Amino acid sequence: xxxxxxxxxxxxxxxxxxxxxxxxxxxxxxxxxxxxxxxxxxxxxxxxxxxxxxxxxxxxxxxxxxxxxxxxxxxxxxxxxxxxxxxxxxxxxxxxxxxxxxxxxxxxxxxxxxxxxxxxxxxxxxxxxxxxxxxxxxxxxxxxxxxxxxxxxxxxxxxxxxxxxxxxxxxxxxxxxxxxxxxxxxxxxxxxxxxxxxxxxxxxxxxxxxxxxxxxxxxxxxxxxxxxxxxxxxxxxxxxxxxxxxxxxxxxxxxxxxxxxxxxxxxxxxxxxxxxxxxxxxxxxxxxxxxxxxxxxxxxxxx
Numbered sequence: 295x296x297x298x299x300x301x302x303x304x305x306x307x308x309x310x311x312x313x314x315x316x317x318x319x320x321x322x323x324x325x326x327x328x329x330x331x332x333x334x335x336x337x338x339x340x341x342x343x344x345x346x347x348x349x350x351x352x353x354x355x356x357x358x359x360x361x362x363x364x365x366x367x368x369x370x371x372x373x374x375x376x377x378x379x380x381x382x383x384x385x386x387x388x389x390x391x392x393x394x395x396x397x398x399x400x401x402x403x404x405x406x407x408x409x410x411x412x413x414x415x416x417x418x419x420x421x422x423x424x425x426x427x428x429x430x431x432x433x434x435x436x437x438x439x440x441x442x443x444x445x446x447x448x449x450x451x452x453x454x455x456x457x458x459x460x461x462x463x464x465x466x467x468x469x470x471x472x473x474x475x476x477x478x479x480x481x482x483x484x485x486x487x488x489x490x491x492x493x494x495x496x497x498x499x500x501x502x503x504x505x506x507x508x509x510x511x512x513x514x515x516x517x518x519x520x521x522x523x524x525x526x527x528x529x530x531x532x533x534x535x536x537x538x539x540x541x542x543x544x545x546x547x548x549x550x551x552x553x554x555x556x557x558x559x560x561x562x563x564x565x566x567x568x569x570x571x572x573x574x575x576x577x578x579x580x581x582x583x584x585x586x587x588x589x590x591x592x593x594x595x596x597x
Contacts, residue, residue: 310519314527324488324524328481329531332575335473337536340567342466344560358433359450360421360440370445374421377443383436385424392417418447478578481528485521485582486589492517493590500591514587518580525579529572537562 314321362370371389378387395417425433437449493500503513544559563571 307519307523310516310523313516313520314523321524324484325528325531328484328525328528328575328579329535331477331481332528332532332571333535333539335470335477336532336563336571337539338466338473339470340536340540340563341560342463342470343567345466346463347561357451358423358425358437358440360423360446361448361450362419362421362445363447364418366419366445371419374443374445378421378423381436383425383432385426387424388422390420390422392419395420481525481575481578482582482585485525485579486586488524489517489521489583489586490590492520493586514584514591517583517587521583521586522576522580525582526572526576528579529575532575533563533568533571 360374362374366374375387375389378384425436433451437451440446440449500513540560540562547558547560
């Protein structure tokens, strides 16, 4: 029983492949159009994911700079360390002496000549704090509390850019969702019309099949396979388009990375994202075919 079921579906799949190959130009154009439609929201999604990955550490671990008054005593530093260790919102902290800060400043391009003429070190001792990703209100309360410490000159926490970045990422996710909905609807419509034309072309064959006792499930099965297969191949095409786009963009980013002396490159689709793209595209093709078959097949009856 199982072997017969597998053989039947394998025969239908082989028949669908032959039908797809028998009209190469029409199939290729449909696959390219659907692949482009799939690659647009997926491309925006992968760009958003790269941005989130690049900025995720800064967002998940906000930083504060705690600048001390000039010439703090060892007892002052010890007391600040103890209070920082007792603060639950602070994950870790690092002390940066004014000498280390000046040395780091001297390493920057164009600044050694300027710092060489300084009569004294103008930089303060500081603590760099890594805090938990709490709300901006709670972090602002923490900043104000530390500002009251007698050894502290200033506590700097720039949360505005984090909030702006979060809002931009939220907008980007909304754009991805809207693009996915609109272009998925377009893919379903394309597949709906493709299967409709196939049903009309094979109307006589369908009538004969019904006359000899073929069930509706048997008749619609090749159309569903065709939709799922063409959707799957369109997903592969979308993956290739996105990989090519990222490869070209990474080549263009080489010059920018060289100027900033850093590593700037985009990550490709992960295995999970790639599988999700392929399964989703196959499902869209199947859904378009299913809707078309349900709408047109019942109208065909033997005369």
